[in-house]
Amino acid sequence: MIQSDMGVVGLGVMGANLALNLSDKGFRLSVYNRTGAVASEFIRAHGQGRAIAVADDLEGLVSQLGSPRVILVMVTAGRAVEGVIEQLLPLLEAGDILIDGGNSNYQDTDRRWRALAAKGIHFVGMGVSGGEDGARFGPSLMPGGAAAAWPVIRDMFQAIAAKVDGMPCCQWLGEGGAGHYVKMIHNGIEYGDMQLIAEVCHLMQHALGLDHDTMADCFEAWNGGRLESYLIQITARILRQRDRDGSPLVDSILDKAGQKGTGVWTAQDALDNAVPLTLISEAVHARMLSARKSERVAAAALLGSVPAVVPEPDRAVYLDALHDALYAAKLVSYTQGFMLMQAAAGKNGWALPFGDIALLWRAGCIIRSRFLGDIKNSFERQPVPLSLLQDPFFAAELRSAQAGWRKAVMLAVGHGIAAPALGSALAFYDGYRCARGSANIIQAQRDFFGAHAYQRIDRDETTRFHTRWMGDGVEEPLP
Numbered sequence: 001m002i003q004s005d006m007g008v009v010g011l012g013v014m015g016a017n018l019a020l021n022l023s024d025k026g027f028r029l030s031v032y033n034r035t036g037a038v039a040s041e042f043i044r045a046h047g048q049g050r051a052i053a054v055a056d057d058l059e060g061l062v063s064q065l066g067s068p069r070v071i072l073v074m075v076t077a078g079r080a081v082e083g084v085i086e087q088l089l090p091l092l093e094a095g096d097i098l099i100d101g102g103n104s105n106y107q108d109t110d111r112r113w114r115a116l117a118a119k120g121i122h123f124v125g126m127g128v129s130g131g132e133d134g135a136r137f138g139p140s141l142m143p144g145g146a147a148a149a150w151p152v153i154r155d156m157f158q159a160i161a162a163k164v165d166g167m168p169c170c171q172w173l174g175e176g177g178a179g180h181y182v183k184m185i186h187n188g189i190e191y192g193d194m195q196l197i198a199e200v201c202h203l204m205q206h207a208l209g210l211d212h213d214t215m216a217d218c219f220e221a222w223n224g225g226r227l228e229s230y231l232i233q234i235t236a237r238i239l240r241q242r243d244r245d246g247s248p249l250v251d252s253i254l255d256k257a258g259q260k261g262t263g264v265w266t267a268q269d270a271l272d273n274a275v276p277l278t279l280i281s282e283a284v285h286a287r288m289l290s291a292r293k294s295e296r297v298a299a300a301a302l303l304g305s306v307p308a309v310v311p312e313p314d315r316a317v318y319l320d321a322l323h324d325a326l327y328a329a330k331l332v333s334y335t336q337g338f339m340l341m342q343a344a345a346g347k348n349g350w351a352l353p354f355g356d357i358a359l360l361w362r363a364g365c366i367i368r369s370r371f372l373g374d375i376k377n378s379f380e381r382q383p384v385p386l387s388l389l390q391d392p393f394f395a396a397e398l399r400s401a402q403a404g405w406r407k408a409v410m411l412a413v414g415h416g417i418a419a420p421a422l423g424s425a426l427a428f429y430d431g432y433r434c435a436r437g438s439a440n441i442i443q444a445q446r447d448f449f450g451a452h453a454y455q456r457i458d459r460d461e462t463t464r465f466h467t468r469w470m471g472d473g474v475e476e477p478l479p
């Protein structure tokens, strides 16, 4: 009996499309789905001429696999993954490889990797991005976990991944939860990019008074330059889509954003690691505020509406400003995302390959963009800049985008239109490039009410001082 190269558990949209992609590349598969009818339909629709066997149960699936067994689990993150692992475990042998390709929390992956390692099973947590089409024709893949698995699975996954100049968007990221961690950051950045674009659309429509075709024209033009990216492209398409009555479809879509959790995890992780991930966190908060639709409707009636739009002759200059604001704020978002990954790498003992991460997001995934090529270049400099904002190329870009960025934020503020991502990015930028900030006041206040002590700019940072603010005003060095 011919043995399959890989087993695929779960034939939802992502599992089915990854299976077809693997099959196209010549790998023999065995597939299993909990609801058997889904597997039967999959084979009926796609099985002809393909080396894909259907298993009725997990025992059957495992018996069809060569050694070591390689099983890709594509079920919903959380309890479903846990359940499949529990069922598979008694059927597996030391050296077998189990891959979770869902959007699992990296801490779960880390725990599973440890628990399975104790039984000799190589567990891999692999981020998969690109949605349905990506999975089918070339996703971005972010594997991490048991390093011993990588030489066995590398060729299969690099064969199906998207490519940039022949380089696969699939590289090993490190042990434990490293792969799912990088996917979580990808999703956080995805939230940020989406929020920025949404804010720009809102300003175009409500502060500049543009119609949807003009907005779409702008996004198409921008896609020919530094902002070239998948999300800009799909936004242009979305803006052109008409509803049944010929009106723009987006105007009939309820303004309440959903979310499945990866953005929240990213923001929580940033707080845990003391990294100022302001833009992504704002994007998560903006989705939460959007969800309070009825409360917002009531507030709109009570608290007033947006003032008139910008006069026509001034619009072109504001459009350029919005372009520059989007570009600069996006750079802040990626800077913060990479800062967080750097902190997490240190904390978890991962040697995350930052340049490769930029490359493996360059194609296949939702945040794919031209800009990621420039980020990769930054990580190849010697020495690597302290942050992307300190990269000579990006610093020059920011200097030229800065005036437009400020103009765009002022447009939002002046028109009473919320632009939390554009605005918080600018606040971060101004805070980051400020050699002498305002935290001296905070330190003085802390010392005033709580004797928390402060350091002085003219002394060594190891020496701390307390002032008797309400007494004789004397300052004392603390032991």
Ligand code: 6PG
Residues within 6 Å of the ligand: 103, 128, 129, 130, 131, 186, 187, 190, 258, 259, 260, 261, 262, 263, 365, 366
């Ligand atoms: C991807 C996406 C995908 C994610 C959706 C929905 O990389 O293909 O990140 O994994 O599930 O974008 O996410 P939210 O429902 O949280 O917006």
